[in-house]
Amino acid sequence: MKDQLRCQSCGLTPLCLPVGMSEAETEKLDSIVHRNTPFHKGDHLFRQGDKFKGIYVITSGSVKSYYINKHGEECIVGFYLPGELIGLDAIHNRVYSCSVAVLETTSACEVPFSQLQNLTSEIPSLQHQLMCLLSKEVHNDCEMVAILASHSAEERLASFLLSLSSRYKSRSLSALEFNLSMSRTEIASFLGLAVETVSRTFSRFQEQGLLEVNRKQVKLLDIEALADLGGQYPHELNSGIPLNG
Amino acid sequence: MKDQLRCQSCGLTPLCLPVGMSEAETEKLDSIVHRNTPFHKGDHLFRQGDKFKGIYVITSGSVKSYYINKHGEECIVGFYLPGELIGLDAIHNRVYSCSVAVLETTSACEVPFSQLQNLTSEIPSLQHQLMCLLSKEVHNDCEMVAILASHSAEERLASFLLSLSSRYKSRSLSALEFNLSMSRTEIASFLGLAVETVSRTFSRFQEQGLLEVNRKQVKLLDIEALADLGGQYPHELNSGIPLNG
DNA sequence: CGCACGCTTGAACATGCTCAAAGAACGTGG
DNA sequence: CCACGTTCTTTGAGCATGTTCAAGCGTGCG
Numbered sequence: 001m002k003d004q005l006r007c008q009s010c011g012l013t014p015l016c017l018p019v020g021m022s023e024a025e026t027e028k029l030d031s032i033v034h035r036n037t038p039f040h041k042g043d044h045l046f047r048q049g050d051k052f053k054g055i056y057v058i059t060s061g062s063v064k065s066y067y068i069n070k071h072g073e074e075c076i077v078g079f080y081l082p083g084e085l086i087g088l089d090a091i092h093n094r095v096y097s098c099s100v101a102v103l104e105t106t107s108a109c110e111v112p113f114s115q116l117q118n119l120t121s122e123i124p125s126l127q128h129q130l131m132c133l134l135s136k137e138v139h140n141d142c143e144m145v146a147i148l149a150s151h152s153a154e155e156r157l158a159s160f161l162l163s164l165s166s167r168y169k170s171r172s173l174s175a176l177e178f179n180l181s182m183s184r185t186e187i188a189s190f191l192g193l194a195v196e197t198v199s200r201t202f203s204r205f206q207e208q209g210l211l212e213v214n215r216k217q218v219k220l221l222d223i224e225a226l227a228d229l230g231g232q233y234p235h236e237l238n239s240g241i242p243l244n245g
Numbered sequence: 246m247k248d249q250l251r252c253q254s255c256g257l258t259p260l261c262l263p264v265g266m267s268e269a270e271t272e273k274l275d276s277i278v279h280r281n282t283p284f285h286k287g288d289h290l291f292r293q294g295d296k297f298k299g300i301y302v303i304t305s306g307s308v309k310s311y312y313i314n315k316h317g318e319e320c321i322v323g324f325y326l327p328g329e330l331i332g333l334d335a336i337h338n339r340v341y342s343c344s345v346a347v348l349e350t351t352s353a354c355e356v357p358f359s360q361l362q363n364l365t366s367e368i369p370s371l372q373h374q375l376m377c378l379l380s381k382e383v384h385n386d387c388e389m390v391a392i393l394a395s396h397s398a399e400e401r402l403a404s405f406l407l408s409l410s411s412r413y414k415s416r417s418l419s420a421l422e423f424n425l426s427m428s429r430t431e432i433a434s435f436l437g438l439a440v441e442t443v444s445r446t447f448s449r450f451q452e453q454g455l456l457e458v459n460r461k462q463v464k465l466l467d468i469e470a471l472a473d474l475g476g477q478y479p480h481e482l483n484s485g486i487p488l489n490g
Numbered sequence: 491c492g493c494a495c496g497c498t499t500g501a502a503c504a505t506g507c508t509c510a511a512a513g514a515a516c517g518t519g520g
Numbered sequence: 521c522c523a524c525g526t527t528c529t530t531t532g533a534g535c536a537t538g539t540t541c542a543a544g545c546g547t548g549c550g
Contacts, residue, residue, distance in 0.1 A: 034284035039436075043441075049479070062509080063496070067391070067477075067478060067479050075395070075477070076392075077387050089387055091379075091380035092376075093381075093384075097387070098479065128362070131375070131376065132336060133338040134333075135309040135334055135335070136337045138333050138334040138379065138382050138383055138386060139334035139335075139338075141383060141386030141389075142334055144390050145386060146322055147321055149321075149393055149434070149436065150314075151437055151505090151539085183527095184530090185528080185529095189394070191394065192394035193394065194507050194508080195529080196531085202529095215514085233320075233342075234293055234294070234313060395506085397537080428496070428497090429497060439538070439539050440498095441499080441538085442537090442538055442539075443497080444499080445498080445538090447497095448498075
């Protein structure tokens, strides 16, 4: 295992499980983590119905979580960026309820749950942090519910972009300029809109000078105006508006 | 404290925190629980922005969780029935992000979080169950996201009714006939629809013989057909389709 | 009894969807 | 390295679903 691939030297530590843990404790956690070779676009971390093995943490790249509805359509439930935990919803019934596929070349840590659970009894701050991350996930999901219940396409897309923005920001990346790793179709599925509506809304935002968009490349020009359209849910003051972390 | 108001004799135990705990452990948990006098319609358990004190469990009645958007409108994020935990999203940042108001006369247990956290280090099954309940909440919220992203009003209302149905069922109440404690306006806000659309959709369902509805009283006649309209998200096999538990 | 509120229903309008087509980027294979 | 086909994105036009505005009705409460 290479040096940069250890919890102790990982830049995502402040967002991840080791928060509040001593070096020795972090070492213990590190020893149970599996680090697979990078996944490529289209690869799956796991599939809907698979037996729950553990939690995944994205370290680079991004993934989508989706299920197939009875019409055979792919319904996207969330996107995950580096530092975000995947599979938390499978703890209680020991089965992954969604499939998770990779959107671009992506690395992830796999944390076997039974071993993680053993560690939590030894390491109180690990237990605490795991609970905090679960709680945060609940918070983010509630926010997403609020976004989707707000009707207009503009509101939804604006909230989506602001969410990405703040999530990039909390990872020390640019909050104003970033690449969308997901297609228009995937954004549409996630936001409950038609592809054409997403595309048109992007164009309208650009005409209004709210942003510049060129395929995957997005540059937010007027965060204020976007925030006026979207994000009304009471989110945390400092960590922005993650929406499905 | 009256006898029926103890965890040891509470009928909701199989859904609540004491799952898997010994009698002695349950007793410990019971000793930290506050049981307030019943709340009445319009009362608040807490308000958006209040400092996080603890988790609430509804024991009878029902409540809504909502926030006020910048247009001054009430946006409903969830409804909670007996046995469901409230405030889980506030663990990580120690502030309630929504207000919770009572829809009808309601009793609730208040579990102070700092004391609960102390107990979790002593009682492994409490820690495990708390994590399971958090995980379940994440699962339910993801399901709600899926419901709201699915476009049509019929799908949303059908999913909503099926959710209530399965939640009543898991509480040993009738899955087919129940009272809506929330108004049409509140259902509309939750589902991201206009009141009129909710009302019309109820009427259409009734015309189609899917259900009988008379103000708050609902009787589901054709669960199959309703399920064909709604609930496509991969939910647990046995516990039905809770949507915001 | 009367008023207010919540629910229902109707009609016109608007937003977003569907269908259709064309242009731009990407990957493959020659 | 270029040609080609495929896929993704954008844009347009007509249509459908749901919203808005308005009015009427039933229920419950003072």
